Amino acid sequence: MAYPTIDKPYGLQPTNLIGGQVFAGSTRYMKIASGYATNIFYGDVVKLVSDGTVEKDTGTTTVASNGVAGIFLGCTYTNHSTKQPVFAQYWPASTVASDAQAIVADDPDILFKVAAVSSGTTVAFYGQTVIGNNVALVQNSGSTTTGDSAVGINGSTAAATASLPIRIVAGVPDTANASGEFCEFICKFNAPYITLTEGTPNVVAWNGGHMYNNPTGV
Numbered sequence: 001m002a003y004p005t006i007d008k009p010y011g012l013q014p015t016n017l018i019g020g021q022v023f024a025g026s027t028r029y030m031k032i033a034s035g036y037a038t039n040i041f042y043g044d045v046v047k048l049v050s051d052g053t054v055e056k057d058t059g060t061t062t063v064a065s066n067g068v069a070g071i072f073l074g075c076t077y078t079n080h081s082t083k084q085p086v087f088a089q090y091w092p093a094s095t096v097a098s099d100a101q102a103i104v105a106d107d108p109d110i111l112f113k114v115a116a117v118s119s120g121t122t123v124a125f126y127g128q129t130v131i132g133n134n135v136a137l138v139q140n141s142g143s144t145t146t147g148d149s150a151v152g153i154n155g156s157t158a159a160a161t162a163s164l165p166i167r168i169v170a171g172v173p174d175t176a177n178a179s180g181e182f183c184e185f186i187c188k189f190n191a192p193y194i195t196l197t198e199g200t201p202n203v204v205a206w207n208g209g210h211m212y213n214n215p216t217g218v
Helices: none
Strands: 013-017 028-031 046-047 052-056 070-078 085-087 100-106 110-119 134-138 152-159 166-171 184-189 193-197 203-207
Touching: 013 152, 070 110, 152 166
Parallel strands: 110 152
Antiparallel strands: 013 110, 028 100, 046 052, 046 070, 070 085, 070 100, 110 184, 134 152, 134 166, 166 184, 193 203
């Protein structure tokens, strides 16, 4: 049986939950600020900001200090001109809509499939040794035609570094090459990590991870 060729990254695609927990595909609506001036594509990582709205997280080797909110899976808002409801694959930058809501897969235990790249949108294969390591995100611009993200992970950054935002859980065998190397992986958001600033007194800060696992508020 022939399997599809992965020729570009496609963002983060929710698959199931850690430990075989039942994943019902549940999502949460989170407000987007009217006029928010950045495209958010299906499969992008989003964060909660201090006004209670979500924005695209553009982090690579680290993410929002208070943690990420989850994976963007579309949005809904009322069209300013037609006054009709819109259900969209992506958030078009600078859209004016006071009722805009992002649809977010926000479960902190979520596992997702993501393509590996060497840089940019160049898909690359990596061996079994990257599994269990942490990796950086690669923030490519998504497509306004399809509405899909182009975020991937950089397999060459695989390391035990605590601040890297993504943990590789498994390879996807369906699209592995003849050498048993993978270009797609099952991943999760890494745990929050602590930094210490020495002083009088010393300051301990929690950083990154998923916001529901991070004890620091926005």
